[in-house]
Amino acid sequence: MNPHVAVIGVSQTRFEADKGYEAIIETVFKVVREAMRDAGINRDDLDSIVTSSVDLWDGRTASNQMLTDVVGSIMKPESRVAGDGLGAVFQGMMAILAGASEITLVVSQCRGSMGDHYEISNWVFDPIYQQTLGLDYLSAGALQANHYMKQFGISQKECARVVVKNLRDAQNNPYAQVAREATVAEVMDSPMWAYPIKEMDAAPISDGACAIILASQEEGKALSKNPVWILGAGSCLDSHYLGDRDLTGGDALIRASEKAYAMAGIRDPLKELDVAEVSAAFSYQELLWTELMGFCGRGEGAKILQEGVTSMGGVLPVNPSGGMIAGNPVTVAGLTRLVEAVLQVRGEGEARQVRGARRALAHGTTGCCGQGQYVMIVGN
Amino acid sequence: MKRNSQQEELLRVPVHMKLHYRFPAGAHYDKFFEEMKETGKIMGVKCPECERVLLPPRPVCGECFVRTGEWVQVGPKGTVVAYTSIYFPFVDGTTGKPRPIPYGAGLIQLDGAYSAINHILEEGDPEKLHIGMRVEAVLTEEREGNIGDILYFKTIEE
Numbered sequence: 351m352n353p354h355v356a357v358i359g360v361s362q363t364r365f366e367a368d369k370g371y372e373a374i375i376e377t378v379f380k381v382v383r384e385a386m387r388d389a390g391i392n393r394d395d396l397d398s399i400v401t402s403s404v405d406l407w408d409g410r411t412a413s414n415q416m417l418t419d420v421v422g423s424i425m426k427p428e429s430r431v432a433g434d435g436l437g438a439v440f441q442g443m444m445a446i447l448a449g450a451s452e453i454t455l456v457v458s459q460c461r462g463s464m465g466d467h468y469e470i471s472n473w474v475f476d477p478i479y480q481q482t483l484g485l486d487y488l489s490a491g492a493l494q495a496n497h498y499m500k501q502f503g504i505s506q507k508e509c510a511r512v513v514v515k516n517l518r519d520a521q522n523n524p525y526a527q528v529a530r531e532a533t534v535a536e537v538m539d540s541p542m543w544a545y546p547i548k549e550m551d552a553a554p555i556s557d558g559a560c561a562i563i564l565a566s567q568e569e570g571k572a573l574s575k576n577p578v579w580i581l582g583a584g585s586c587l588d589s590h591y592l593g594d595r596d597l598t599g600g601d602a603l604i605r606a607s608e609k610a611y612a613m614a615g616i617r618d619p620l621k622e623l624d625v626a627e628v629s630a631a632f633s634y635q636e637l638l639w640t641e642l643m644g645f646c647g648r649g650e651g652a653k654i655l656q657e658g659v660t661s662m663g664g665v666l667p668v669n670p671s672g673g674m675i676a677g678n679p680v681t682v683a684g685l686t687r688l689v690e691a692v693l694q695v696r697g698e699g700e701a702r703q704v705r706g707a708r709r710a711l712a713h714g715t716t717g718c719c720g721q722g723q724y725v726m727i728v729g730n
Numbered sequence: 731m732k733r734n735s736q737q738e739e740l741l742r743v744p745v746h747m748k749l750h751y752r753f754p755a756g757a758h759y760d761k762f763f764e765e766m767k768e769t770g771k772i773m774g775v776k777c778p779e780c781e782r783v784l785l786p787p788r789p790v791c792g793e794c795f796v797r798t799g800e801w802v803q804v805g806p807k808g809t810v811v812a813y814t815s816i817y818f819p820f821v822d823g824t825t826g827k828p829r830p831i832p833y834g835a836g837l838i839q840l841d842g843a844y845s846a847i848n849h850i851l852e853e854g855d856p857e858k859l860h861i862g863m864r865v866e867a868v869l870t871e872e873r874e875g876n877i878g879d880i881l882y883f884k885t886i887e888e
């Protein structure tokens with residue numbers, strides 16, 4: 351194993367329902383400067399920049415252009431991924447692996463409070479057919495939830511346990527937006543949004559930003575005593591139309607994770623990974639994604655949760671940060687998973703630290719119902 | 731099925747995009763418009779390193795990658811650094827009404843500012859517009875704290 355790309359700096363903002371007290375550029379400047387400070391570099395050291403955001407959430411087109419000043423990209427090459435921040439990391443890695451960049455900043459931001467999240471997500475769909483029927487991330491997610499739950503006989507209460515676990519663990523995460531002791535009954539009693547998804551099953555609408563600094567092998571070693579390496583990475587895209595996919599089959603995530611495991615030399619993820627940060631916008635997705643990434647057999651996601659395998663202190667804790675249930679700025683979520691994974695491997699997870707974590711998985715998705723899937727393995 | 735030819739038009743679906751936003755303007759725009767509304771002053775913000783006075787005011791100087799510092803009053807007189815005359819109708823976002831055409835649009839470097847700002851020029855005749863011409867901001871009587879508080883820039887003789 352000879353990893354080529356290091357993560358030498360990370361930073362995230364606190365997730366909040368409304369950061370209207372500061373401009374987007376203010377938030378992004380803070381998070382970028384903090385990532386640079388963490389990496390021990392300054393703007394002159396940056397060779398390239400990758401941003402991640404989506405125009406419709408930003409309420410303007412080519413919306414990365416408003417960030418030029420604050421991501422340090424004046425007179426430098428910048429590219430932009432209109433999708434999840436973990437996908438943007440692939441773009442950053444490519445620049446480094448191609449030899450075009452030694453040090454690359456990857457930053458993602460979103461203000462969920464600016465617009466209407468589900469109204470905007472309606473625009474993800476085909477405007478000629480699907481959009482007019484009112485399809486959005488919520489109703490599409492509900493189709494997938496039922497498909498999955500019927501196939502394996504998963505109950506709403508079993509999904510509710512994901513929420514209880516994540517909200518509880520989020521209390522250890524100073525960046526969380528929602529964190530508290532909750533009960534299965536509370537989740538079950540929360541208003542029904544799109545059967546079987548209830549209000550508490552869904553990630554909140556959030557504002558936030560996240561940044562990481564990537565470095566080549568040489569710079570990683572030079573700049574950092576103990577760099578965290580990207581040991582494996584895989585990405586895969588499923589069909590756009592929901593009706594063309596096997597909603598529960600999840601081939602895209604199976605392929606993305608298998609590729610990442612193969613690169614990292616992992617045969618048994620449950621045994622060889624120490625912690626996983628998973629992007630699940632709805633409670634059922636955490637169960638489904640953990641199965642597809644091979645942490646357990648198909649239909650056993652709820653069982654291993656119930657047995658405590660994926661809880662803090664379990665064999666493979668999933669989302670010690672609270673995951674997206676604790677805060678969910680669109681596109682920022684996947685990059686946040688990587689930041690959390692890096693902090694775990696550094697042993698800097700504070701109250702949410704998984705003891706002795708050496709290898710961590712970060713997972714991101716883009717599009718509806720996990721159309722695009724990204725998996726990364728980081729370690730020392 | 732129709733063939734895609736010049737004789738037969740294929741289906742086109744009219745779509746109206748209607749989304750709602752509340753843009754977080756941030757503390758710098760907040761002060762910029764508050765000052766314009768209350769005192770009629772146009773304020774820029776100075777970078778402590780390169781000492782450029784930036785407009786519109788903002789929290790960060792991108793060139794120096796540092797926080798900006800003190801507020802500086804600029805204008806209301808300035809110099810046109812680029813101009814055009816617009817001959818197509820444009821609905822004025824602050825009034826909701828179409829602006830009479832032709833109208834002048836320019837980049838105006840206000841006295842004391844580094845950045846030139848976009849705005850409307852009272853003069854719409856391209857024959858009467860030129861780079862380097864002097865102009866002055868004309869503000870509305872009843873100001874609301876938005877960019878419409880500056881009606882336009884009028885030509886001045888000095």
Ligand SMILES: [Zn+2]
Pocket residue numbers: 777778779780781782791792793794795
């Ligand atoms: Zn400066």
